[in-house]
Amino acid sequence: MTERIRxxxxxxxxxxxxxxxxxxxxxxxxxKGDLVCFLGPNGTGKSTLLxxxxxxxxxxxxxxxxxxxxxxxxxxxxxxxxTGFVPQSQTSTFPFPVRDVVIMGRTPHLPLFSSPGKxxxxxxxxxxxxxxxxxxxxKPCTMISGGEWQLTLIARALTQQPEILILDEPTSHLDxxxxxxxxxxxxxxxxxxxxxxxxxxxxxxxFLGSSRVAVLKDGNIFAMGSPDEVVTEAVLEKTYGVKVNxxxxxxxxxxxxxxxxxx
Amino acid sequence: xxxxxQGRIRLVLSLLVILVSIISLxxxxxxxxxxxxxxxxxxxxxxxxxxxxxxxxxxxxNVRLPRLAAGLLVGAGLSIxxxxxxGLFRNPLVSPHILxxxxxxxxxxxxxxxxxxxxxxxxxxxxxxxxxxxxxAYLLSRVYHTSPVLMLVLAGIIVGSLFSALTSFLKYIAxxxxxxxxxxxWLMGSLNNVTGKDLLYVGPVFAACITxxxxxxxxxxxLSMGEExxxxxxxxxxxxxxxxxxxxxxxxxAAVCISGIIGWIGLVIPHIGRLLxxxxxxxxxxxxLLVGAGYLVAxxxxxxxIMVVEVPIGILxxxxxxxxxxxxxxKNRPGW
Numbered sequence: 001m002t003e004r005i006r007x008x009x010x011x012x013x014x015x016x017x018x019x020x021x022x023x024x025x026x027x028x029x030x031x032k033g034d035l036v037c038f039l040g041p042n043g044t045g046k047s048t049l050l051x052x053x054x055x056x057x058x059x060x061x062x063x064x065x066x067x068x069x070x071x072x073x074x075x076x077x078x079x080x081x082x083t084g085f086v087p088q089s090q091t092s093t094f095p096f097p098v099r100d101v102v103i104m105g106r107t108p109h110l111p112l113f114s115s116p117g118k119x120x121x122x123x124x125x126x127x128x129x130x131x132x133x134x135x136x137x138x139k140p141c142t143m144i145s146g147g148e149w150q151l152t153l154i155a156r157a158l159t160q161q162p163e164i165l166i167l168d169e170p171t172s173h174l175d176x177x178x179x180x181x182x183x184x185x186x187x188x189x190x191x192x193x194x195x196x197x198x199x200x201x202x203x204x205x206x207f208l209g210s211s212r213v214a215v216l217k218d219g220n221i222f223a224m225g226s227p228d229e230v231v232t233e234a235v236l237e238k239t240y241g242v243k244v245n246x247x248x249x250x251x252x253x254x255x256x257x258x259x260x261x262x263x
Numbered sequence: 264x265x266x267x268x269q270g271r272i273r274l275v276l277s278l279l280v281i282l283v284s285i286i287s288l289x290x291x292x293x294x295x296x297x298x299x300x301x302x303x304x305x306x307x308x309x310x311x312x313x314x315x316x317x318x319x320x321x322x323x324x325n326v327r328l329p330r331l332a333a334g335l336l337v338g339a340g341l342s343i344x345x346x347x348x349x350g351l352f353r354n355p356l357v358s359p360h361i362l363x364x365x366x367x368x369x370x371x372x373x374x375x376x377x378x379x380x381x382x383x384x385x386x387x388x389x390x391x392x393x394x395x396x397x398x399x400a401y402l403l404s405r406v407y408h409t410s411p412v413l414m415l416v417l418a419g420i421i422v423g424s425l426f427s428a429l430t431s432f433l434k435y436i437a438x439x440x441x442x443x444x445x446x447x448x449w450l451m452g453s454l455n456n457v458t459g460k461d462l463l464y465v466g467p468v469f470a471a472c473i474t475x476x477x478x479x480x481x482x483x484x485x486l487s488m489g490e491e492x493x494x495x496x497x498x499x500x501x502x503x504x505x506x507x508x509x510x511x512x513x514x515x516x517a518a519v520c521i522s523g524i525i526g527w528i529g530l531v532i533p534h535i536g537r538l539l540x541x542x543x544x545x546x547x548x549x550x551x552l553l554v555g556a557g558y559l560v561a562x563x564x565x566x567x568x569i570m571v572v573e574v575p576i577g578i579l580x581x582x583x584x585x586x587x588x589x590x591x592x593x594k595n596r597p598g599w
């Protein structure tokens with residue numbers, strides 16, 4: 001079975017009933033090795049949808065299935081063993097060293113009353129090496145940059161050794177260089193068999209290794225398919241309300257999107 | 264490596280607690296030499312021919328030892344509760360009283376003092392109302408469907424001020440010669456009324472709740488990253504949060520019912536703990552426990568020996584705690 005996540009007809013509304021739904025009747029499925037990128041303007045429910053995929057939020061209608069099992073029947077640790085989540089960064093109150101934050105990812109694998117030991121520490125060290133933050137290991141996590149914190153959160157989720165990785169705007173605090181590095185890294189993860197779902201503000205990111213792109217707009221999936229099919233000038237203009245030029249950029253070897261201001 | 268360092272710190276603190284305890288047993292209106300104290304305690308387990316007066320034995324066994332045990336328990340309990348709450352609520356300015364337990368227990372005690380002369384009734388009433396106020400805060404927080412942790416703190420403040428107002432009302436209507444001073448003194452906190460029998464009931468409760476908090480201390484680390492993050496890392500945040508709240512509340516209510524309201528321990532001691540071993544609750548909880556136990560016994564020893572009349576311990580912990588906290592905040596600026 002290669003299907004990892006199946007979403008059946010889910011709707012979500014914040015607050016009590018009267019508010020307009022964030023999205024309605026969404027259905028799709030995500031398979032092993034997919035790198036799915038959700039695009040869409042601010043406030044279209046990208047984060048909300050990602051949180052539904054991982055059971056952090058409960059859809060009002062419909063169901064999410066993880067490995068064919070209804071997510072509402074799984075415990076938090078059952079979900080966390082297969083699914084890592086990288087939230088939009090929120091800083092820590094306490095100055096844990098970066099290594100300790102990363103080790104926290106082992107929690108779903110630990111019995112209720114135990115603390116991580118040598119083995120957990122070793123896994124965390126390997127992941128930090130892979131993500132490239134070994135040099136930060138002993139630094140207090142309250143004293144690193146936003147980008148370094150983002151990488152720490154990615155490392156923390158990977159320490160869960162998940163088969164599915166959900167990232168909520170993983171590049172929002174990163175500079176150009178680090179954005180590209182993180183996306184390349186995520187692409188590598190997908191190529192090695194990890195299933196990746198992420199939300200992004202930048203349509204450009206869809207051309208960096210995504211196997212599929214979905215555009216959320218006005219509570220619906222406005223378009224879904226391969227990046228070439230979905231990320232087009234027509235779709236982007238309708239999605240973001242500005243004219244966008246999508247063209248192949250020789251030196252980069254991929255398509256890029258440039259918003260054009262219409263005078 | 265940090266592990267041996269953690270062990271060293273715990274060892275030094277344990278020795279300090281023992282030292283403070285012995286000094287506490289020696290000190291008082293009657294000085295008793297340490298050797299006699301050890302012999303008196305040992306005579307309970309092995310047959311020894313007494314070379315001390317029965318008065319001395321009574322002072323140790325019936326007065327100072329129960330009081331010492333109570334000081335250790337209350338200090339340890341309030342500190343570990345404070346440290347756990349600060350982690351759970353992700354706020355280093357939180358004390359175990361945050362959910363209204365002290366205000367509720369204070370009201371319960373005042374009500375008990377008004378209604379009855381029996382210490383047991385007063386203690387039970389204090390304990391019950393402490394639990395009731397936290398339960399009320401918890402239920403109130405469930406009414407709103409937003410960020411549960413924040414709502415819980417707000418609900419605690421609401422319930423707390425309600426009970427404080429009710430306590431003021433009881434003070435207002437109480438007989439000003441007798442009952443009112445009793446309420447006022449009780450609210451200031453003291454270890455003076457503790458008996459060995461109290462400890463028999465309260466001791467196991469403290470032990471059970473402290474053990475539970477120590478067992479889940481790794482998960483407090485994860486919870487301190489935020490509710491959603493903790494869930495994503497596989498923590499059942501509702502259950503773990505409830506265990507922490509119940510344990511810390513029972514400890515605090517039990518502490519208030521034997522010793523009145525002693526502030527500043529649960530707030531300040533975890534900060535000293537963080538200064539010693541950092542924010543990791545795996546180390547912070549045991550260390551806070553030791554520091555809190557030693558600190559409260561030390562302050563209690565001062566409280567009953569600096570003046571002819573005993574100074575209420577709640578006054579001293581605040582007098583020492585507040586300036587100390589101010590200095591701590593300054594030294595510890597970059598992070599908690």
